[in-house]
Amino acid sequence: MANKLLYPxxxxxxxxxxxxxxxxxxxxxxxxxxxKGYVNGLPAAAPDMPVPASFADFFTDKYSKEYTGDFWYxxxxxxxxxxxxxxxxxxxxxxxxEATVYVNGKKVGEHCxxxxxxxxxxxxxxxxxxxxxxxxKLNNELSCATLPCGEYKVLKDGTKVTTPYFDFFNxxxxxxxxxxxxxxxxxxxxxxxxxxxxxxxxxxxxxxETSGEGEVxxxxxxxxxxxxxxxxxxxxxxxxxxxxxxxxxxAYLYTFVFEVYSDGNLSDSYPLEVGIRTVEIKGNRILVNGxxxxxxxxxxxxxxxxxxxxxxxxxxxxxxELMKWIGANSFRTSHYPYSEEIYQLADREGFxxxxxxxxxxxxxxxxxxxxxxxxxxxxxxxxxxxxQTVTIERHLSQLGEMITRDKNHACVVAWSLLNEPDTVGSxxxxxxxERLFDRCRELDVQNRPRSxxxxxxxxxxxxxxxxxxxFIMLNRYYGWYLKSGxxxxxxxxxxxxxxxxxxxxxxxVMFTEYGxxxxxxxxxxxxxxxxxxxxxxxxxxYHKVFDKHPCVMGEQVWNFADFQTTExxxxxxxxxxxxxxxxxxxxxxxxxxxxxWDSLPLNYKG
Numbered sequence: 001m002a003n004k005l006l007y008p009x010x011x012x013x014x015x016x017x018x019x020x021x022x023x024x025x026x027x028x029x030x031x032x033x034x035x036k037g038y039v040n041g042l043p044a045a046a047p048d049m050p051v052p053a054s055f056a057d058f059f060t061d062k063y064s065k066e067y068t069g070d071f072w073y074x075x076x077x078x079x080x081x082x083x084x085x086x087x088x089x090x091x092x093x094x095x096x097x098e099a100t101v102y103v104n105g106k107k108v109g110e111h112c113x114x115x116x117x118x119x120x121x122x123x124x125x126x127x128x129x130x131x132x133x134x135x136x137k138l139n140n141e142l143s144c145a146t147l148p149c150g151e152y153k154v155l156k157d158g159t160k161v162t163t164p165y166f167d168f169f170n171x172x173x174x175x176x177x178x179x180x181x182x183x184x185x186x187x188x189x190x191x192x193x194x195x196x197x198x199x200x201x202x203x204x205x206x207x208x209e210t211s212g213e214g215e216v217x218x219x220x221x222x223x224x225x226x227x228x229x230x231x232x233x234x235x236x237x238x239x240x241x242x243x244x245x246x247x248x249x250x251a252y253l254y255t256f257v258f259e260v261y262s263d264g265n266l267s268d269s270y271p272l273e274v275g276i277r278t279v280e281i282k283g284n285r286i287l288v289n290g291x292x293x294x295x296x297x298x299x300x301x302x303x304x305x306x307x308x309x310x311x312x313x314x315x316x317x318x319x320x321e322l323m324k325w326i327g328a329n330s331f332r333t334s335h336y337p338y339s340e341e342i343y344q345l346a347d348r349e350g351f352x353x354x355x356x357x358x359x360x361x362x363x364x365x366x367x368x369x370x371x372x373x374x375x376x377x378x379x380x381x382x383x384x385x386x387x388q389t390v391t392i393e394r395h396l397s398q399l400g401e402m403i404t405r406d407k408n409h410a411c412v413v414a415w416s417l418l419n420e421p422d423t424v425g426s427x428x429x430x431x432x433x434e435r436l437f438d439r440c441r442e443l444d445v446q447n448r449p450r451s452x453x454x455x456x457x458x459x460x461x462x463x464x465x466x467x468x469x470x471f472i473m474l475n476r477y478y479g480w481y482l483k484s485g486x487x488x489x490x491x492x493x494x495x496x497x498x499x500x501x502x503x504x505x506x507x508x509v510m511f512t513e514y515g516x517x518x519x520x521x522x523x524x525x526x527x528x529x530x531x532x533x534x535x536x537x538x539x540x541x542y543h544k545v546f547d548k549h550p551c552v553m554g555e556q557v558w559n560f561a562d563f564q565t566t567e568x569x570x571x572x573x574x575x576x577x578x579x580x581x582x583x584x585x586x587x588x589x590x591x592x593x594x595x596x597w598d599s600l601p602l603n604y605k606g
Contacts, residue, residue, distance in 0.1 A: 004119045004189055005405045006270065007340055008181045014266045017180040019077055019090075021132075025049030029158075030068035033137060039102040041133040044072040051178060054171035054308025067140075067159035068152050073174055073361040074135040079165045081128045087211070088126060088184050093176030093311070093340065095138055097146055102135045112394055113147060114140075114172070115336035115358050116401040119181070138181065140172035142361075144381070148335065148399060149361030162566070165361030166335065167575060168301060169564040171309035175302075176339055186212035187268040188258055193408050195276045197289065202243040205445075206256075207235040214260040214267055221255045228254070239416045244273025245289050246410040247330025248329050248602055251350035253410075275347055278513045281449050281470050283452070284508045284551045285606070288352070290412065292606035295352060295554025296597045297323065297330035298579070299513050303563040304337055305582060311339050316586050319560065320345055326579070327597030328589060332512055332556055334453075335360035335419045337402050346411035354473075354512070354556075355406050356416035356453075357398055360496055362387075363422040363455065380425030382432050392432055396439055403443045414448050415440055416512075420475055421457035423465045433465040453512050456481075471501055475513035475558070481539050485529055492541040499549045510554035514542055515572075515577040520587050530576075532588040539589055543596060550605060557593065582594040 006281040008016040024042035026033075033039075049055055056065045062416050079088070080528065092099065096114025100107065104127060109120030126132055142150030142164055150164035162170050192554065195202055220229040222237050229238040244252040244587050255275045260268045300389040304315045315337070325333065329352055333342075336358035346353050364379040381387060406412050417436050419491050423429050434454075449470035454463060456476060466472065476498075479491035502509050518535040527534040539557070546552045562578035565571045574582065579590045 003401070004181070005117055005401065006188065006190065006195075007344075008179050008238065009093060009270065011271065011403070013184055013187075013266065014270070015182040016076070017182070019075060019178045020051055021075070022048040023051045023073045023075040023174070024440065025055065026072050027064070027067055028072055028137070028261070030394070031070045032070050033070060038072050038137070039107075039135050039443065040105045041076070041135055042072055046344040047561075049173070050310075051075075052176045053173065053310030054096075054175050055173040056169070056171055057306050057308050063159065066161065069141065070137060070139050071135050071173075072135060074133060074134050077180065079126045079130065079132050080129045083126070083182050084128055085185070087185060088122045089183070089189065090122055090134065091119045091179050091181050092136075092174070093117045093178070094174075095136065096172045096175050096309070097142075098139045099190045100137045101563050103139075104132055109601050113358065113398045113401070114175070115338075116398060116405060117176075117340075118401075119342075122180075136174065136505045138173065140170060142170065144364075144384055145386050145394065146446055147358040147360075147394060149381075149391075157560070164566060165363060165365060167565050168303070168335070169308070169566060169574075171303075171464045171564075173310070175309050181544075183211075184267045186210060186214045186260060186262045188260055190268045190404065191256075191258060191272060191408060193256075193274060193447055195278055197243075197245075197278055200243070201239060201241040201494060204240070204244075204256075204274070204276065205236075206231070206240045208260075210234070210260050210268075212262070214262045217259045217261070219257045219259075221257065223252065223254070233307045240276070243276055246277040246347075248293055248352055249350040249351060251275055251348055251410070252345060272408060273344070273347060274408065277410050279413045279446070279448055281508060284506060284510050284553065285323045286449065286471060286553050287398070288412075292603050293329075293352065293602035294600060294602065294606070295330040295510055295556060296600060297328040297332075297352075297556045298560035299332050299334040299556055299558045300452055300560040301563040302333065302336075303582070308564070311341075316342055316345065316480060320349055320351075321353070322580060322584060322586075323560070324349070326594045327600075329353070329602065330554065330556065331560065332356055332416060334512075337406065340405065342447075343406060343409045343411055351411055352413050353409070354412040354414045354416050355402065355412045356419060357395070357402060359395055359418040360420065362418060363420060367605065380428075381422040382426045382429040388428065388432065392435060395436060399436060399439060400443060403440070407444060407446065412448065413452050414471070415444070416452060416473060417450060418452040420453055423454070423458045423463045427464060429465050433468055437468045437499060459498060460505060466505070469507065471508040471510060473510050473512040474502070476511065477557065480516045480543065484521070488538065488541065492545055495542065496545050496548065499545065499552065503549060505551075507551070509549070509551045510556065511542075511546070511552065512554075512556050513558035514555075515539075515558040517576040518570070518587065518589075519576060520581055520585070523588070535587070535589045536592045539592060553605065
């Protein structure tokens, strides 16, 4: 049965059962869990593990925290006899990174990719009126065929050690909720929307996929609960006169209620909150509802103490409040699709989101930033046969899942298909990128702009794939990884000179990463690297260059908050480029950014 990616909601026709809580957990170093019968559930003596959460930071021994390989979760749930005549699916909101699911000892599904949801139908395996056991085998090993990319090595004692090609911790596990979704046999499976503005109103083109034959009806309600439009058919148009548009930091959400009838009776109903807006690029401007918008915000991570990359509603709420306080209007989901609840809150708050795939580490290096800055020779990533066969298919699959999941969110205004890939080492990158960009255009009926984040070596005179981008995303660290310290004046000149070249492309340029590591509380006069006031001086210099170039239409600092990484010589308990600490306390740079961003109008450079 097809993967059902609609967000689970309780309605008059649907039921959602949350399986969050303490699950049984164990490592499977020998990869013999199936032989030991783990498919039928873990032993009663197995330790408990919170779900959702990453497993790493609950442990006090290094072997467990850094574990690489197979591992298992299991729990028990009760199946209501009333579900017999309905479809019962188990939905994993994210399982990092590869998962195989068993219910009552029978394999019901598998999934590759740790940041997007998948469902498994349970109709044929459930024991109604009884306890049912779900067991999940996961694996967090990295390779050039996983997204994100990396590798692992084996120590003399047989321990596997992860060596990522990316600069964030490889948090793993059942990192987002797991829920049972009970729906009618004839139900709504997918919804696709496209908005067109005209004469002070809007027309929303829609299409609905159902699991069986039925009549589809659509009713549209405004925020006061007044019906403002209706339509019928599996596809059609709903027209709203005097429409309230969804605007950046000024959101308005309509409720689209889709219903499917069978033999004259209501079979299923699904409500969807919808912000009506358009996105397009004209020249070197990014337009929302036909008006230019200047992006102010961050690259972020789903990262918090103890829970790791696990779903964490309190931190989600705190992050949005801090972004509003500092004057931001946007963020990039670096470097993977985030929890769905983050997009829902961004819809309500009016934040602009660049939605990014977990295609990070496509540069064969465990020190990406340093190697790229110094020009160190690395093996061309896209020359690898496995990349041109296995990786591309997984990449395309996750692209399809991301667009299917996120396509109706007003907040999602652009797609980032890769972060810092090797686009200078091989001509084979071009064909790979073409398949991605073409498929993205095919899948997204709203035709959102597409791009990828360019690493420092991907400059306009060297990058083989920039021509595919609708706008340019730049990750730049002049003044930190190169030309740092006293050379920072030369760093600003280098940035200025490079922007002169990007200006000639005629496309909008957005800085999706720039920043410096710094330790909270460390200040020096004169400033030195790692001091908070060095970060402020760096930001001030970059912003002067941004203001000079008309093509620059956005600035997203790296990073919103300090985050955990693999330990290493250039990392002191993680990456310290945050404007806020990992505990979300402001550093000196936060007040400088607030001063600047509060002063910049939404249509700055418009």
